[in-house]
Amino acid sequence: MPAISFQSVSKTYSTARGKFQALDGVSFDIEEGEFFGLLGPNGAGKTTLISILAGLARATSGRVLVHGKDVQQEYADARRQLGVVPQELVFDPFFTVREALRIQSGYFGVKDNDAWIDELLASLGLADKAGSNMRQLSGGMKRRVLVAQALVHRPPVIVLDEPTAGVDVELRQTLWQFIARLNREGHTVLLTTHYLEEAEALCSRIAMLKTGKVVALERTSDLLKAASSNVLRFKLDGALPQEFEGKARVTGRIVQLPAHDAHEIEQHLAVIRQAGLRVEDVEIRKPDLEDVFLDVMTAERGKVVA
Numbered sequence: 001m002p003a004i005s006f007q008s009v010s011k012t013y014s015t016a017r018g019k020f021q022a023l024d025g026v027s028f029d030i031e032e033g034e035f036f037g038l039l040g041p042n043g044a045g046k047t048t049l050i051s052i053l054a055g056l057a058r059a060t061s062g063r064v065l066v067h068g069k070d071v072q073q074e075y076a077d078a079r080r081q082l083g084v085v086p087q088e089l090v091f092d093p094f095f096t097v098r099e100a101l102r103i104q105s106g107y108f109g110v111k112d113n114d115a116w117i118d119e120l121l122a123s124l125g126l127a128d129k130a131g132s133n134m135r136q137l138s139g140g141m142k143r144r145v146l147v148a149q150a151l152v153h154r155p156p157v158i159v160l161d162e163p164t165a166g167v168d169v170e171l172r173q174t175l176w177q178f179i180a181r182l183n184r185e186g187h188t189v190l191l192t193t194h195y196l197e198e199a200e201a202l203c204s205r206i207a208m209l210k211t212g213k214v215v216a217l218e219r220t221s222d223l224l225k226a227a228s229s230n231v232l233r234f235k236l237d238g239a240l241p242q243e244f245e246g247k248a249r250v251t252g253r254i255v256q257l258p259a260h261d262a263h264e265i266e267q268h269l270a271v272i273r274q275a276g277l278r279v280e281d282v283e284i285r286k287p288d289l290e291d292v293f294l295d296v297m298t299a300e301r302g303k304v305v306a
C-alpha cells in the first residue's frame with residue numbers, strides 16, 4: 001500500500017474572471033519510506049496539492065489516500081498519519097515553545113511524550129529556547145518550532161512545504177540531518193522546494209508540476225542521466241550575445257550554456273570572442289537537476305515518465 005496516493009486529482013477555483021484550474025488530473029503514488037520531491041514553478045499547483053493532502057482544501061474531483069485513508073471521507077485518521085510543515089510562519093504568541101509542542105500533542109491525543117519533545121528540541125537546536133515565548137523568537141527559530149510541531153505526534157508521513165525558504169545555512173543543515181535520519185528510520189517524506197540542489201541531494205524520486213499537470217515523474221538519477229547535454233560555465237563581463245537568449249542561465253557574471261560536444265563548446269566561445277567579450281573561469285560540468293528542471297519547464301510539451 002502506498003504511503004500517499006493521488007488519484008486523478010483536479011482542483012478548479014471560481015474567480016471574478018471565470019474558472020481557474022489549479023490542478024488537472026494529477027496522479028502518482030509515493031511509496032512507504034520514500035524521500036519524494038515535488039517540484040514546479042510558482043503557480044504550478046504544488047501548494048494546492050499539499051493543501052488537499054492535508055485536508056485544508058477539497059479537490060474538485062479525484063481522491064487522495066494516506067496509508068489507504070481517504071483525506072476527505074476519513075479525515076481524522078488520514079490527518080493523524082501526517083506531519084505537515086507549512087510555508088507560512090503560523091504561531092500562537094501566548095505560549096512558550098515547550099507549551100506549544102505539548103498543546104500540539106494534545107490535538108492528536110498524545111500524552112506524556114516529554115522525552116520525544118526533548119529530543120525534538122535538541123535535534124532542531126531549540127533546547128535553549130524551550131522556555132521562551134513564541135513571539136520572542138527569530139523567523140528561523142519559529143520555523144524550527146513549526147517543524148517540531150509537525151513531528152510531535154510521530155507521524156509516519158512528513159510533508160515539508162518549502163521548509164527552508166528564507167532561513168540560514170545552519171538551520172538547513174540541522175533540519176536535513178534530522179529529516180534524513182527519520183527517513184532512514186522508515187518515515188516517508190514529501191518535499192516541495194525551490195532549492196533544487198536540496199531536492200537532488202535528498203530525493204530518490206521526483207515529480208514535476210507545470211500548470212497543474214505532472215510533466216515528469218522519475219527517479220532523480222534517471223532524470224539526470226536523461227539530460228541531453230553537458231554545461232559550459234564561465235564568467236563574463238558585458239551583455240551576452242543575442243544568439244544565446246533563451247538558452248543561457250545567467251546569475252550575475254556567471255553564464256551557463258548547454259553544450260553537447262567539443263565542437264559546440266568552441267562555437268559558443270567563438271561567438272563570444274566575435275562580440276569582443278572576454279570569458280574567465282571556463283569549465284565543463286555535468287548537468288544538475290536545475291538544468292533538467294529548466295529543460296522540462298521550457299519544453300513545448302512535458303513528457304511524463306512513470
